[in-house]
Amino acid sequence: MTKKIVITGIGASTPIGGTARESWEALLAGESGARSLEHDWVQELQLPVTFAAEAKVRPDSVLDRPVAKRLDPSSQLALVAAKEAFADAGSPEIDPERLGVDFSTGIGGLWTLLDAWDTLRERGPRRVLPMTVPMLMPNAPSAAISMHFEARAYARTVAAACASSTEALVNAYEHLQAGLADVVLAGGSESAIHPLTLAAFSSMQALSRRNDDPATASRPYDVSRDGFVMGEGAAVLVVETEEHALARGAKIYAELAGGGVTADSYHITAPEPEGLGASRAVHMALEAAGATPDEVTHINAHATSTPVGDVAEVRALERVFGERVREIPVSATKAAHGHLLGGTGALEAIFTALAVQERQAPPTINVTEQDPDAPLRISNAPMPLGDEPQLAVSNSFGFGGHNAVIAIRSV
Template sequence: MKTRVVVTGMGAISPIGNSVPEFSQALKAGKSGIDRITLFDTTEFDVKIAAEVKNFDPLVWIDKKDARKMARFTQFAVAATAQALQQAGLVERGPEDPENIPRKLRCNPERTGVVIGNGIGGWEITEESFRKLIAHGPKRVLPLTVPMMINNEAAGNISMVYGTKGPAFTQVTACASGTDALGQALDLIRSGRCDVVIAGGTEAAIVPFAIAGFQMLKALSTRNDEPQRASRPFDKDRDGFVMGEGAGILILESEAHAKQRRARILAEFAGYGATADAYHITAPDPTGEGGGRAMRLAIEDAGLKPEDIQYYNAHGTSTEINDPTETKMIKLAFGDHAYKMKVSSTKSMTGHCIAAAGALEAIACILAITEGFYPPTINLDHPDPECDLDYVPNQVQYGEIRAAASGSLGFGGHNGVVVFTRYTN
């Protein structure tokens, strides 16, 4: 019998809110976090819009000395972790902890792991050091370039800030990284290696190099005059995804560990499935077989049937290829039930937060279960005829949700799906 794994805390830094309550409120309101890019000068760019994290002050959650040594993606992850650990009741302020930033763990650090998904790392650090190298030579490169830019530093810094001494991993599967990190964390607890895992995803790729690269792939929306209407999954007038940023962190525990300490359990993490398309470096398999199989594997892992799922949070990127192909995947996995359940893309509001996307969307699923609402797909004004499911167009809907799933698809053909259910003893 599989060890039951539960969620006891969540943290969010996102384009639509820097806490889980703000994130939930914005989802219900159908609020877009997309606007003109402010992080750099877009004069020479065709793409001038993104979903930036707004009003982010790392010092609210991170000691000033620590924050100075972290790239933006790491700051997001550590801040979201602080929120999640506090909700879970797993930290308290020790004698040496900064005011309002408790860091003393209330669980065995040797049985506590960290798994963080990240696709790109600290690109703003990489860019700045390259500029200094070219302009002034190697001796002007930032001394902390390497430890700030590399992908694993989010997981490493979380471990150092909170003193976790179990496994600390970084999952890199492009846009599926956050979802796959959750799946890896699930397996760590089920295997008995950990009692608690801090898991999720983080990304901060709204930088010239990343926007230029995706722009050259013709992957990004250029609806610069209507930023808040630019991300329009499943709509026939979509013209690409919108880059987002942020972090989502979940505190996962074995049911026994959570019950032993009388924790408030938010939901059960019931299942995970992962596959590879083995098809193309950027495009999904047009048959939808790989993604559909990942969905089926996750549902089976949860011990459920397709008809048990009331809500599916789609990858839903708003690109020409993804949306109809993902619709095929959903139909392959769910059969006739695909037309009966609710499907939506919260990327219509958050943009595509790359490695953070799957983690933030997992949080959206848990909120859907605990608060009884279906997040909308905003800007769905003219549905693509190939996208014919119930995508909760434009307005939040309310209802009882017992089980929800979320899927992520990454460049390279990575497919990851997670399933959450209402917790019952």
């Protein structure tokens, strides 16, 4: 028998807010987290892109210093978001062997790895920190969360580029259905705003170069879009069976109704242009939710603001929803918070849950002339969703042809 899985806690540290609720309010207000970078290395290395969307609140200012020192920034952000989410869920009392962690990252402890390399070259092997490997490994955020909350059911890590944390949520859904845990901390984190990644993404012409106006650089579906904006942060959702949530009197934001994961097997960076794999993931999520495309009332699009990627996603949505895709309120929230890579799907899942709960789709900022090849219903202001039951899908697609989609239903 299929179990009903619900979202009972949310936590986030993002470019537009230090908490999930602050981030949501900033999103509704149309704020942007993209800013010029104030680091010496920007000018020293003559980077072609001089802005990004850094976390608004530095995680080492929130965590105790001894804890922060032993964690890469990606793990710091993960722990900050997890602590908020667990507290928001009412700090459930649970057998540690029934508490699981499904986490993710796209790149992992990049700052730790590259700082250690600099130390080795400049100061020799004896000065490389003994905690370097435990700090840089991709499973470090999952391990940090597991150890902090004594989650012993399991602590798993997904690395599927920009689809990572949505895939982690699909895994959490499936693990709860399988009875591997009663409560799961699920999400993702990323802290990869580094000169190397900025240079590399810029070299492949994936980043916007609007250095003179960072706040308007991410422009999903706009005819003048020229690439995404690097972001950093973390987002965590507490998900559990409805039976467990009701038994402990938990508040419920929304239902995590289903998920789907597919692969394009097409190109290492470019999406399959007709949206075949992406549309299949949407269908799988709706099938798991016991729903049809006609029931969907809101879409949180991946929409990174790249010329090719945005249109490929539109093709996928047209495959699923047909002409009706022009009527469904669509939000492309990366325009505000940037692209958090492995952390972005979980953040957008939080925004999607709040959208169906509060009956309003968040705005898509910076669209001044909508691309005729992307005939979607978007708005630079929040859009009301109505009083009827809501069903939304949230899409995430990543380099390597990874597609992950979740369905979220109002309760």
